[in-house]
Amino acid sequence: MKFLLNDKVIEDSSLPSDFTALRYLREEQGLAGTKEGCASGDCGACTLLVGALEEGKLTYSTLNSCITPIQSLAGKHLVSVEYLATLNGQLHPAQQAMVDCHGSQCGFCTPGFVLSLAGLYENSQAEDMPIDRESVCDAISGNLCRCTGYRPIIDAGLSMVASATKDAPYIELMGKNDKIKAQLKDIQQQEADPVYLRPASLNALIDAKTTHSDAKLIAGGTDLMLENTQRFHDFGTLIDVSYVAELKQLSADDTKLTLGASVTYRDLEDYSQHRYPHIYTLLSRIASRQIRNRGTIGGNVANASPIADLPPLLLAFDADINMMKADGHARTVNINDFYTGYKTTLLGDDELITDFDIDLAKLAQFHRFYKVSKRMEDDISSVMLAVRFAVQDDKITDVRFAFGGMAATPIRAVNAEHCLMNKNTVDEHALEQAIDALRTELTPLSDMRASAQYRLDMACNLIRKAWLELNGTEVVTFSGHGLPESSLNIGGMSHA
Incomplete structure (x- = not known):
């Protein structure tokens, strides 16, 4: 080295x-x-x-x-x-x-x-x-x-x-x-290091994983390395996937946006800033600049944390996850089917995520992302909601409410979604039905970040907020770092 x-x-x-x-x-x-x-x-x-x-x-x-x-x-x-x-x-x-x-x-x-x-x-x-x-x-x-x-x-x-x-x-x-x-x-x-491998292609990665079947895959390592620093676990061989060209692709064709598993939050920030400003705004709330410079989309999804912020976004767009086994066999799984329980997924021990596909038509529809946390940056969500509405002739033809930080896995509020399907966008009665359905559908957890009741109330209010934005109402949202100076002065006291 x-x-x-x-x-x-x-x-x-x-x-x-x-x-x-x-x-x-x-x-x-x-x-x-x-x-x-x-x-x-x-x-x-x-x-x-x-x-x-x-x-x-x-x-x-x-x-x-x-x-x-x-x-x-x-x-x-x-x-x-x-x-x-x-x-x-x-x-x-x-x-x-x-x-x-x-x-x-x-x-x-x-x-x-x-x-x-x-x-x-x-x-x-x-x-x-x-x-x-x-x-x-x-x-x-x-x-x-x-x-x-x-x-x-x-x-x-x-x-x-x-x-x-x-x-x-x-x-x-x-x-x-x-x-x-x-x-x-x-x-x-x-020269290749015998304990820290850096394959540059997907074929080289598969060869490395075949040769070193017990090796751990690492990209940004922002979560994996906690096993070393917090739990004092010593790794043997590590295979760094952040150099694999195929896993770093970030591009769109006529129908879909493809996000490689090793694309970092920073890469996606730069790409989405002018193309997808709501995604860009959410990314400014994820972790910190240091973490976003290294953390990857594939790691955030494969880690299967219920408080991860990108899985709800991918759920809102019905993203497809492309995976490959060490023997070269490839398969595609929709993210709606990917999570099977707390910290468990359909990803096999000999499998890796190569990339994610998002339908460009769905990206063009109304979407919003709301993150509620105690601090503005470098904090974990108490509640995360990703919303998408498809509208035709003033009727809602498709809707997604995807939550993080609410349960053992990232989840969709399917019953609440059904209440708004084929309803007029301004139908407030349908909105109230969706909120009522949400209160019976969700059973949030309680922990140090928020109580179950707080999470449920916040989830209902965020759905109302999204519905108001869908109908053109301007709502106050403090996201990212561009806080107005007026928000820093309360009762004549200046807060840095």
Whole structure:
């Protein structure tokens, strides 16, 4: 395994498959600026900035080093917080802005915030894009400050460009990208690691799985690696599917949209921003920027968590799941039939998800996604609802109400759907019947996030909200990071 760590090429073939990037930085390299806060990808103290060379373009993104195997970063550029101030003998604009705005309080989380803001700065400078409040809040959405001092940190993010030009222009990391590109090109071709396999094609993946039948598949690892960091389970051989070209496809033909299983949330964000804005808005509420940079659609579905946010979306569109066995046999299962119980699916032990197909005609119909959680970002849904209405001549010809966080599996409210079928879009009596049916059809769970009664009441209100939007009523929805300033001032008190 070879990678570029700050300004040094590292070669190491002694590590197990599940050795995390956080442990490698601290234990093997003595770079203790990167902190361990939660070891579960929730707090951002361990944030690492990683550059990847793809099709000749160098881009940087953040990830949680506590749940990222160091082996998965082979061929990439790892930037630790210690490196930023050494580039030309002065603080990085993110660091200087944090100093100027008093953004560091207890200091434990500061390295993570700095790298998240540095990633935003680097990419904004490379793409000549402005830095605004929304982009700053998105960049630090996975960084938790236990001192509750987000206001000065946001101020620091907004003033980074000014910090860079106040005294002298900062020679940013991207300014050295020709040298970095050359170094990364030199280490792209690497010998196969015996415990961490990175097949580049579907055929190579099948061969790897056939040869290593007990090996675990890993893509982003944002859930799988918790078995290592939280339950102390040691993996043997891991097969990384994130390099398989066929599993990374994201394209549409005349009839369907195809989403490869290794497509990340970030990939889908970029694709849907202008094509499917409601999907884009939902994605901004899923996990954090660090998680969305690595987490994959296939992993979210195959993990079979009842609180996953993408399965309800796929249920609303009746998506087909294409799967393949290790022997090459392929089959297709509709997502309505995929989940068989808590954390169980139709996916066989020797099977993998290759991609998902969504009918473009259904994507063109009215759809909305509502996520209710205690925090705006980096939080798990108390209730998730995905809605789709098909309308013809003012009548509802098809309807889907798909819920997450309500039961042992993602579920549809079929009885409530039937109450609105072939009814006029403005038929409020039909809506009340659907809500009554929902109250008898759903038996939500109670846990630390919400009581069963709260979940049921919220589910009913969300259906009403979708019906109002279908009929053209503007309803207030706080989604993503673009909160109006007025919402941050309540009773004369400003809330950061």
